Amino acid sequence: MKLSVSNLNSHYGPAHILFDIGLEVGEGEVVALLGRNGAGKSTTFRSIVGLVALREGQILFEGKDISTAPTHEIVRSGLGYVPEERRIFTDLTVEENLEVGRQKPRPGAPQWTREKLYKLFPNLGEMKNRPGGRMSGGEQQMLTIARTLMGNPSLVLLDEPSEGLSPKIVEQMVDAILTMKKEGVSLVVSEQNLHFAKLISDRAYIIERGRICFAGTMAELDARPDIRDAHLSI
Amino acid sequence: MAFYFVQFLTGLASAASLFLVASGLSIIFGVTRIVNFAHGAFYMLGAYVAFSLTERLSGPLGFWGGIVVAALAVAVIGVLVEIVLLRRIYHAPELFQLLGTFGLTLMVEDLVVLIWGPDDLVGRRAPGFKGAVDFFGQNIPSYDLFLIALGPIVLGALWLLFQRTRWGILVRAATQDRDMVAALGVNQKWLFTSVFAVGVFLAALGGALQIPRDAVHHAMDLRIIVEVFVVVVIGGLGSILGAFVAAVLVSELNAFGILIFPTISLILVFLVMAVVLVVRPWGLFGRKEAPARRTPGLTVIPWRPLSSVERLASLVALAFAAMLPFVAGNYALTVGSEIAIFVIFAASLHFLMAVGGLASFGHAAYFGLGAYGVAFLAKMAGLPMIACLLLGPLLGAAGAAVFGAFAVQLSGVYFAMLTLAFAQIVWSIAFQWVAVTGGDNGILGLWPEKWAASPSHFYWLALGVSAFVVSVLRLITFSPFGYALRGMRDSPLRSESIGINGKRIQWTAFIIAGTTAGIGGALFAYLKGSVFPDNMGISLSVDALVMVLLGGVETVPGAIFGAIVYKALNIWLVSQTDWSKLVLGIFIVLIVVVFPKGIVGVVESIMHRRRAVAPKAAALSAKMEGAQ
Numbered sequence A: 001m002k003l004s005v006s007n008l009n010s011h012y013g014p015a016h017i018l019f020d021i022g023l024e025v026g027e028g029e030v031v032a033l034l035g036r037n038g039a040g041k042s043t044t045f046r047s048i049v050g051l052v053a054l055r056e057g058q059i060l061f062e063g064k065d066i067s068t069a070p071t072h073e074i075v076r077s078g079l080g081y082v083p084e085e086r087r088i089f090t091d092l093t094v095e096e097n098l099e100v101g102r103q104k105p106r107p108g109a110p111q112w113t114r115e116k117l118y119k120l121f122p123n124l125g126e127m128k129n130r131p132g133g134r135m136s137g138g139e140q141q142m143l144t145i146a147r148t149l150m151g152n153p154s155l156v157l158l159d160e161p162s163e164g165l166s167p168k169i170v171e172q173m174v175d176a177i178l179t180m181k182k183e184g185v186s187l188v189v190s191e192q193n194l195h196f197a198k199l200i201s202d203r204a205y206i207i208e209r210g211r212i213c214f215a216g217t218m219a220e221l222d223a224r225p226d227i228r229d230a231h232l233s234i
Numbered sequence B: 001m002a003f004y005f006v007q008f009l010t011g012l013a014s015a016a017s018l019f020l021v022a023s024g025l026s027i028i029f030g031v032t033r034i035v036n037f038a039h040g041a042f043y044m045l046g047a048y049v050a051f052s053l054t055e056r057l058s059g060p061l062g063f064w065g066g067i068v069v070a071a072l073a074v075a076v077i078g079v080l081v082e083i084v085l086l087r088r089i090y091h092a093p094e095l096f097q098l099l100g101t102f103g104l105t106l107m108v109e110d111l112v113v114l115i116w117g118p119d120d121l122v123g124r125r126a127p128g129f130k131g132a133v134d135f136f137g138q139n140i141p142s143y144d145l146f147l148i149a150l151g152p153i154v155l156g157a158l159w160l161l162f163q164r165t166r167w168g169i170l171v172r173a174a175t176q177d178r179d180m181v182a183a184l185g186v187n188q189k190w191l192f193t194s195v196f197a198v199g200v201f202l203a204a205l206g207g208a209l210q211i212p213r214d215a216v217h218h219a220m221d222l223r224i225i226v227e228v229f230v231v232v233v234i235g236g237l238g239s240i241l242g243a244f245v246a247a248v249l250v251s252e253l254n255a256f257g258i259l260i261f262p263t264i265s266l267i268l269v270f271l272v273m274a275v276v277l278v279v280r281p282w283g284l285f286g287r288k289e290a291p292a293r294r295t296p297g298l299t300v301i302p303w304r305p306l307s308s309v310e311r312l313a314s315l316v317a318l319a320f321a322a323m324l325p326f327v328a329g330n331y332a333l334t335v336g337s338e339i340a341i342f343v344i345f346a347a348s349l350h351f352l353m354a355v356g357g358l359a360s361f362g363h364a365a366y367f368g369l370g371a372y373g374v375a376f377l378a379k380m381a382g383l384p385m386i387a388c389l390l391l392g393p394l395l396g397a398a399g400a401a402v403f404g405a406f407a408v409q410l411s412g413v414y415f416a417m418l419t420l421a422f423a424q425i426v427w428s429i430a431f432q433w434v435a436v437t438g439g440d441n442g443i444l445g446l447w448p449e450k451w452a453a454s455p456s457h458f459y460w461l462a463l464g465v466s467a468f469v470v471s472v473l474r475l476i477t478f479s480p481f482g483y484a485l486r487g488m489r490d491s492p493l494r495s496e497s498i499g500i501n502g503k504r505i506q507w508t509a510f511i512i513a514g515t516t517a518g519i520g521g522a523l524f525a526y527l528k529g530s531v532f533p534d535n536m537g538i539s540l541s542v543d544a545l546v547m548v549l550l551g552g553v554e555t556v557p558g559a560i561f562g563a564i565v566y567k568a569l570n571i572w573l574v575s576q577t578d579w580s581k582l583v584l585g586i587f588i589v590l591i592v593v594v595f596p597k598g599i600v601g602v603v604e605s606i607m608h609r610r611r612a613v614a615p616k617a618a619a620l621s622a623k624m625e626g627a628q
Helices: A041-048 A071-076 A094-101 A114-120 A137-149 A167-183 A194-200 A218-222 A225-231 B002-032 B039-056 B059-089 B094-116 B142-164 B166-176 B178-182 B188-208 B220-235 B240-260 B266-279 B308-322 B330-355 B364-381 B385-391 B393-407 B412-432 B455-477 B480-490 B492-497 B502-528 B538-551 B558-576 B580-594 B598-610 B615-627
Strands: A003-012 A015-025 A030-034 A054-061 A079-082 A155-159 A186-191 A203-208 A211-217 B132-135 B138-141
Touching: A003 A041, A015 A030, A015 A041, A015 A054, A015 A186, A015 A211, A030 A041, A030 A194, A041 A054, A041 A079, A041 A155, A041 A186, A071 A079, A071 B178, A079 A137, A094 A114, A094 A137, A094 B166, A114 A137, A137 A155, A137 A167, A167 A186, A167 A194, A186 A194, A203 A218, A203 A225, A211 A218, A211 A225, A218 A225, B002 B039, B002 B132, B002 B138, B002 B142, B002 B166, B002 B188, B002 B220, B002 B240, B039 B059, B039 B094, B039 B188, B039 B220, B059 B094, B059 B188, B059 B580, B094 B220, B094 B412, B094 B538, B094 B580, B132 B142, B138 B142, B142 B166, B142 B240, B166 B178, B166 B188, B178 B188, B188 B220, B220 B240, B220 B266, B220 B412, B240 B266, B266 B393, B266 B412, B308 B455, B330 B455, B330 B480, B330 B502, B330 B538, B330 B558, B364 B385, B364 B393, B364 B412, B364 B502, B364 B538, B385 B393, B385 B502, B393 B412, B393 B502, B412 B538, B455 B480, B455 B502, B480 B492, B480 B502, B492 B502, B538 B558, B538 B580, B538 B598, B558 B580, B558 B598
Parallel strands: A030 A186, A030 A203, A079 A155, A155 A186
Antiparallel strands: A003 A015, A003 A054, A203 A211, B132 B138
């Protein structure tokens, strides 16, 4: 197992957000985490990378327990995180944004360089010196993924990559995710868009009100329209 | 003409050190969000260490090497401070950080006297820059020319550092979004430490470079920190270019202000700062800040008015306090009067910072203005004591109305820095304008009339006024005005969206707090029989802050207990040791790190926990506190 989460509970202040979350990601697998707005997708990701202070449970990454490690150590061990809000450094240029994400190459994980990433996202290569604040939403989404890949992760948590993007950019995003998979990066992709998820993922989890309520392959999910209608808005 | 040009160059030379210190403060703030009050102390340490090194090492290499080594050595001290102290308070509300670093400043002030003695030290002249350059009959020290060149060089070097190195890029990224930088695998701890080291290095270098120009003394930290605050407020906190431009501006204003208003030269700087704040509240090169974190940031137990039992208990306590003259001697009564006066002062600051969420670092200005108001009325107009006590505080009210109008435009650390700068300006007017205020000699011979002259009568007067003021402030806290004020504190946007005129409410609160502080000052003038500029000094402002924090900033009666405990302790301490600043500094740092809820806060949360609804909720809240 690449990543194995069990009995994860998280709190924001006095509010209990996640209840006994369990999920697993195999080597080279793309797993979708589906759910409506506010279901707990982002909190799950934030808990895994240690950005939620109040978390309990076991999180194993490549067999190592990371449930109490600080964020930077988790990320340095090869677990990349792309936040939903993109969080581009708006004052920094594209090149500088990539530089912040750069980490040493890691054995057993695919290696990324600026040149390779500019090939994956050609738009970025054309605006190397543009400040992040003067880019379109789609360009920012590409930059935030590229920035995380600069850390040469073996697993990436990708939070709602298709949100707010035009259909054409979404297509590019699908290509990029499939390329990452082909290179050997495992992925967990959170999504509200079932159609998008089907194009990229092997398996899916559905999360509702902080609890996992379905786990299975995409084919199994297709066979259960009742679950789809109950937990996902289409 | 040549004279004015030379004056201009002198201003530019002064700007160099100011820029170094201010840019260091800005860099540290940008990444760590801490306004490092101890920056002035590091500047001073740089000067002292450089003095010792350049005395021992000979030759040009000894001198210049000594300057650089001094700055490096102080940077190492800064790293230790960051690791031992600051790492514990990064997540505390900003007020605690400001106060913690102020405690550090107090410790350093006493430590330099312990190590280097209380006398001014005159350093070596810089080898190669000992002479002066003749300019149309006017002399310009060549060292000044060196400093003038140094400013832009350092600005350029910092620019390169931040634009061209990986460290600089990480720092700029962290300035914008620290959590995201961590989420990309950067160890924030060491990034913060290195940033702090660079900032302290710049401050210490600024101090070390001053030794050929100025004597080294143990009060140079406060003088520079006030100027630095003014510089970063004008230039914009976090902007290095802003620090440079504002340092030049402030230094030139000082250089020419001396010519225009020789007695009150700081007025000019104040006017410029006021204009900048009106036009661009976030400074010339600064960026509009996201709304600042709320000042009280720990777990708040909801406030409620006193129950009838508690009201009765307060009356009994007051009655007991009123019996003091029957059992205690004159000295104890004088101490009692002083404590009662400081209860007024602390309660007025508590009203502003706990109810209003506006943490003032210059509240003593209004206390002192009240005292000077009494002195003017009694000495110049010859009014009777009652009239003086009633009218004197109006000077505090007037000061609060003027300064408050500017200050409430800001919030958070900007508010704190601005109030500090205002207080320092009021202080320097009292200090410099000798013809009216008597300067350092103060105004003497201000004794109460016969009916209040005996210690017991004066004690009853002070106690009565104190009880009255505290009751009125409590009434206001639980009035609709108080609710609106607390609404603004907790959520400015939501309050304004339901039709509360937020700035006006805060301005009114500022005036109320200034007036009540003035009442305390008016009584204080009669208690001491004199007024001095120190009645409005920084240390008094900080005393008030410590009282409020010691009592518990998030409780309603905290200020009263804080004032009683702190003032009694302080009076006792001063009688016991010569190093009261050192002890006080350690005390402040300990409160900030170990005891952030204060006395009443701890008592209340113990009582609250006893009454706790369900054991699970209590366990959770204990855990939350642990996580914070």
